[in-house]
Structure formats: C-alpha cells, structure tokens
Amino acid sequence: MSRLDHHVAAVQNKLAFDRFLHALAWTTLVVSILGLGAVLVYEIFQVYPPKPMIWIYSALGAAVLVAIVYAIWRRPSARDAAVAIDDRLGLKEKFSTALFVRTMKDPFANAAVRDAEQTAQSVSLRKKFPLSFPKATYGTATIVAAAFLTFWLMKPLDLFGKEKAKEKIARQEIKKQDAKKVVEQALAQVNSMPKSVADNEAVKLAKADLQKMLQAPVKDPEGTKRSAAKA
Known part of the structure; x- marks a missing residue:
C-alpha cells in the first residue's frame, strides 16, 4: 500500500x-x-x-x-x-x-x-x-x-386503583393470619386441658369446631375470631 x-x-x-x-x-x-x-x-x-x-x-x-x-x-x-x-x-x-x-x-x-x-x-x-x-x-x-x-x-398516580387493591388484599391477608393465630391459640388451650375435662362432650365439640376452622380457608377474619373465642 x-x-x-x-x-x-x-x-x-x-x-x-x-x-x-x-x-x-x-x-x-x-x-x-x-x-x-x-x-x-x-x-x-x-x-x-x-x-x-x-x-x-x-x-x-x-x-x-x-x-x-x-x-x-x-x-x-x-x-x-x-x-x-x-x-x-x-x-x-x-x-x-x-x-x-x-x-x-x-x-x-x-x-x-x-x-x-x-x-x-x-x-x-x-x-x-x-x-x-x-x-x-x-x-x-x-x-x-x-x-x-x-x-x-414522582409518586405513582394509581389511576386505576391497583395499588389500593393490593394494599387491601395485604391487609385482608394479615387479618386472616391473625384469625388463624387466634384459632391456633384456642385449640392449644383446649388441648392443654386435663383429660377429665377434655373428655367432656362440649369440649370435644369445641375442639372439632376449632380444627375445622383451622383447616378451612378464612373468609371472615372477625367472624372466625369470635367463633374461636366462643369455642
């Protein structure tokens, strides 16, 4: 070149x-x-x-x-x-x-x-x-x-309410978890009862109800708490 x-x-x-x-x-x-x-x-x-x-x-x-x-x-x-x-x-x-x-x-x-x-x-x-x-x-x-x-x-405007919906779901989930804990505590109290008391028919029914509530999905957290308290 x-x-x-x-x-x-x-x-x-x-x-x-x-x-x-x-x-x-x-x-x-x-x-x-x-x-x-x-x-x-x-x-x-x-x-x-x-x-x-x-x-x-x-x-x-x-x-x-x-x-x-x-x-x-x-x-x-x-x-x-x-x-x-x-x-x-x-x-x-x-x-x-x-x-x-x-x-x-x-x-x-x-x-x-x-x-x-x-x-x-x-x-x-x-x-x-x-x-x-x-x-x-x-x-x-x-x-x-x-x-x-x-x-x-810039803060998200959330025109369609997506964030509010997510927050609502999160709060609802927390309430469900709290209700589950109340049921678990109530069931633990029932299980800790003396055998003489645990054999009582009413206690057995209460225990069965609590076990059902624990296994079933929580739809009404406040209602579940009240039911657990009554049991």
Whole structure:
C-alpha cells in the first residue's frame, strides 16, 4: 500500500467511526425517549413489561447495532476521503485527482499520481481529522436525567386503583393470619386441658369446631375470631 493509499484508508476509517459515534448518539437518544415514556407509563398507569432489564439491554444493543449498520452503509468511499484530505490540507484536489486518473496511461495522469505520492510522503494527517462531539448526546443526557428524576421523585398516580387493591388484599391477608393465630391459640388451650375435662362432650365439640376452622380457608377474619373465642 502506497503512502497515498494509507492516508486515504486512514481517513476513511476515521470518518466512518465519526459517523458511527453520531449515529450512536441519535439511536441512544431515541432509546432514552422511549425509556422516559416507559417511566411515565409506569408512574401513571402502573404498567411495565416483564423482565424490564432485558428490555433495557435489548434496546441498548439495538441502538449500537443500528449505529454500526449505519456507519458501514454510509462509510465514505476512497474518493470521498481523498476529497476530504484535499479540502482539509488545502491540496487543491491533488489526492482526489490522483485517485481518479490512476488507471489512465497518459503522461498527465502519471505526473499527477507521482505528484500526489510525493506529497503524501511529506504531509501529516495528525490532528487534522479530530472526532466531532455529537450534539445529540446532550439531549440523551438530559432525557436520561429526566427519566431518573421522574422515577425517583414522582409518586405513582394509581389511576386505576391497583395499588389500593393490593394494599387491601395485604391487609385482608394479615387479618386472616391473625384469625388463624387466634384459632391456633384456642385449640392449644383446649388441648392443654386435663383429660377429665377434655373428655367432656362440649369440649370435644369445641375442639372439632376449632380444627375445622383451622383447616378451612378464612373468609371472615372477625367472624372466625369470635367463633374461636366462643369455642
């Protein structure tokens, strides 16, 4: 590979990577917007997808993949890179002309190629093609911060009463457990009675009732407590 080709290939890769970074900034911006939307949906409607972390990683992976595909698709050609070098170094189309006429056999073409090759030996592209910072990154950072603050500070609105329903079920479950404990305590008291008392028909009936209550699902916690107390 000649020095000219080396310069052109290096600039091709640099420009392609720059396009990848800009594409990645835009794809992550889209992902962050979707993420903010998902956070708002969760806070307002209490709805979220199963295994949310898998969705997050998948979205980020898709963002990177799309950026890579875009960078490959829009990778500048050798002529584009040569034009960029000419423009950046002020070479008056020397490199791009050499690439265009390289396959020609006339003296002018040969002279143009030799001149470009000689110039390629003496020029340096160091710091001539710095990577540009994607401005879309600012938008991504802002939206990610907004999503985080929304998730952290915003209280769920519970428009459909799902949280209240969950709390009601939890309270009811606690009451059922308390009722079960009351029945267990009453049954323990019956079992601890002396044999002479335990053989009493009323005690046997009470014990049987308590055992039935203990085995049956609790539908009315307060009623179960009262029944256990009576037994």
